[in-house]
Amino acid sequence: MFEKTERTKIARKPDRGRYDRETVHAIIDEALYCHVGIVVNERPVVIPTAHWRQGDRLYMHGSRVSRLIEAMAAGADICVTITLLDGLVLARSGFHHSMNYRSVVIFGQAAPIEGRRAKLAAMRAFMERIAPGRWDELRPPTGKEIAATGIVALKLDEASAKVRAGPPADDEADYAHPVWAGVVPVTESLGEPVPDPSLAPGIALPAYLGRRTGAKG
Amino acid sequence: MFEKTERTKIARKPDRGRYDRETVHAIIDEALYCHVGIVVNERPVVIPTAHWRQGDRLYMHGSRVSRLIEAMAAGADICVTITLLDGLVLARSGFHHSMNYRSVVIFGQAAPIEGRRAKLAAMRAFMERIAPGRWDELRPPTGKEIAATGIVALKLDEASAKVRAGPPADDEADYAHPVWAGVVPVTESLGEPVPDPSLAPGIALPAYLGRRTGAKG
Numbered sequence: 001m002f003e004k005t006e007r008t009k010i011a012r013k014p015d016r017g018r019y020d021r022e023t024v025h026a027i028i029d030e031a032l033y034c035h036v037g038i039v040v041n042e043r044p045v046v047i048p049t050a051h052w053r054q055g056d057r058l059y060m061h062g063s064r065v066s067r068l069i070e071a072m073a074a075g076a077d078i079c080v081t082i083t084l085l086d087g088l089v090l091a092r093s094g095f096h097h098s099m100n101y102r103s104v105v106i107f108g109q110a111a112p113i114e115g116r117r118a119k120l121a122a123m124r125a126f127m128e129r130i131a132p133g134r135w136d137e138l139r140p141p142t143g144k145e146i147a148a149t150g151i152v153a154l155k156l157d158e159a160s161a162k163v164r165a166g167p168p169a170d171d172e173a174d175y176a177h178p179v180w181a182g183v184v185p186v187t188e189s190l191g192e193p194v195p196d197p198s199l200a201p202g203i204a205l206p207a208y209l210g211r212r213t214g215a216k217g
Numbered sequence: 218m219f220e221k222t223e224r225t226k227i228a229r230k231p232d233r234g235r236y237d238r239e240t241v242h243a244i245i246d247e248a249l250y251c252h253v254g255i256v257v258n259e260r261p262v263v264i265p266t267a268h269w270r271q272g273d274r275l276y277m278h279g280s281r282v283s284r285l286i287e288a289m290a291a292g293a294d295i296c297v298t299i300t301l302l303d304g305l306v307l308a309r310s311g312f313h314h315s316m317n318y319r320s321v322v323i324f325g326q327a328a329p330i331e332g333r334r335a336k337l338a339a340m341r342a343f344m345e346r347i348a349p350g351r352w353d354e355l356r357p358p359t360g361k362e363i364a365a366t367g368i369v370a371l372k373l374d375e376a377s378a379k380v381r382a383g384p385p386a387d388d389e390a391d392y393a394h395p396v397w398a399g400v401v402p403v404t405e406s407l408g409e410p411v412p413d414p415s416l417a418p419g420i421a422l423p424a425y426l427g428r429r430t431g432a433k434g
Contacts, residue, residue: 007262012283032305032403033316035252035298037261044254044261045224046298048320066229081252081263085405088249088347090426094340094355095362097347099250103265123311130305130314137396138311145312167413175415179354180423182416185408186249188302195399196384198392206397209307 007107008160018161021056027082027104027161028053029129032188036060037079038071051080052126057153058106059113059122064150072152073112080106080154088184091168092177098164100183106159110152116143122151131208224324225377235378238273244299244321244378245270246346249405253277254296255288268297269343274370275323276330276339281367289369290329297323297371305401308385309394315381317400323376327369333360339368348425 002008002019010017018024034051037044047068052059058080062069072078087100113122120141127135168181193209219225219236227234235241251268254261264285268277275297279286289295304317330339337358344352385398410426 007257012280032302033300033318035254035263035265035300037252037254037263037296039256039259039261040224042256042259043294043324044256044263044296046252046254046261046263046296046322048252048298048300048318050316063229077260079254079261079263081265083250083252083265085249087411088407090348090351090410092356093362094344094352094358095366097344099267101250101265105263107260127311127314131307134307134396135311139309139391139394139396141311145310149312167411167415170415174356176417177356178417178420179351179356180410180412180416180420180426182410182412184410184426186405187408188403188405190305191402191404193307193397193399193401194304194384195397198384198387199398200393200395203395203397209397209401 002159004160005158008105008158010160010162016162016164018163023161023163024104024156024159025053027084027102028058031082031084034080034082036068036072037081038068038076052129054122054125056156058156059126059151059153060110061126061149061151064148066150069150069152072110073150075109075111077109078154085186086165087186089168090181090184092170092174092179092181096168096170098168100164100166102161102163104159104161106154106156108154108158110154113151113153116146119146119149119151123149131206133208134206137206219376221377222375225322225375227377227379233379233381235380240378240380241321241373241376242270244301244319245275248299248301251297251299253285253289254298255285255293269346271339271342273373275373276343276368276370277327278343278366278368281365283367286367286369289327290367292326292328294326295371302403303382304403306385307398307401309387309391309396309398313385313387315385317381317383319378319380321376321378323371323373325371325375327371330368330370333363336363336366336368340366348423350425351423354423
């Protein structure tokens with residue numbers, strides 16, 4: 001369980017708060033990207049970026065000289081928010097309309113991953129998450145590429161999740177109101193892979209993509 | 218066109234920057250939610266919330282006494298970021314792996330929407346966006362509900378979009394490397410509406426949901 005802090009305790013709709021690592025990890029692992037907030041000149045900046053998790057750490061990467069990676073590597077306070085939208089909740093009154101979602105908010109300071117071996121291990125872990133087995137098929141990274149890539153890890157210390165699921169919660173008297181009510185599910189899915197127009201003939205779709213997307217390998 | 222400012226000018230991969238209103242509006246209108254960054258005690262906080270657009274303003278709402286709505290209504294500096302993930306870009310080297318996406322970043326200060334008539338018009342506009350025609354079918358809002366709802370609008374003055382599309386951009390020498398390369402599309406879609414278990418018998422799925430999701434009305 002994560003300890004509730006002033007920042008992670010869910011103030012609005014506290015029954016939606018989740019503080020167990022299993023829920024937080026599952027949301028992090030399902031999402032393909034997060035939004036990172038930093039403070040620049042006393043004002044907020046929010047940037048989307050890919051992420052992955054290794055154990056109790058959230059990893060992010062980018063160009064080593066990007067403003068976001070530089071700020072994170074330097075230990076800036078960050079807030080990482082991850083949101084999965086699950087449905088539109090249509091109630092009998094406008095007031096009770098809502099969305100079903102699972103979100104995670106993490107506060108802290110990231111630390112840079114330094115050294116060729118540690119960076120390569122992190123990059124491999126990221127690729128394993130997206131396309132298991134692909135890393136070893138690729139043209140190997142050059143020293144220059146490894147040096148140009150900035151990787152940071154944020155320990156999952158101060159984190160919480162917020163989850164809404166299920167049908168609308170209408171006022172008791174409104175259940176008699178004759179309007180359709182329910183949930184319109186929202187799903188994010190991977191489609192049929194589109195080969196690079198420059199792909200050499202005879203290179204088949206790898207099994208890890210067929211498995212993931214339902215297409216044939 | 219939006220004027221490029223120090224904050225909105227795309228520094229990394231400047232060729233991905235878009236500053237025309239048409240692109241910015243289209244991304245805002247397609248997305249169902251955004252991430253809002255604010256500064257609290259000199260540290261960043263990023264919260265997901267629903268949004269809609271009316272003309273050159275981005276609207277958000279919530280409980281009038283939520284911390285986010287209170288801060289926005291009081292004129293806090295905010296950064297609103299909207300991200301649509303379109304695909305995973307699988308290149309021949311790890312280094313050139315990427316994602317296809319469309320994102321918008323907006324900086325500014327929101328202003329509260331005050332008064333019963335203005336708030337009702339904004340709520341109706343939000344519902345029209347999700348489910349055209351539904352507003353008039355609902356149990357009408359009470360004065361208490363209208364008073365409890367906080368609505369803010371952020372003028373689209375300082376905004377830009379960033380877009381990546383298309384196949385991987387590999388190093389010239391890597392096109393001969395025998396690994397599958399291409400794009401795995403990612404799409405967010407609405408599913409078959411799920412009626413509230415408490416829905417009274419005989420209430421049909423409204424046409425506006427059938428049209429939107431492809432299900433039968």
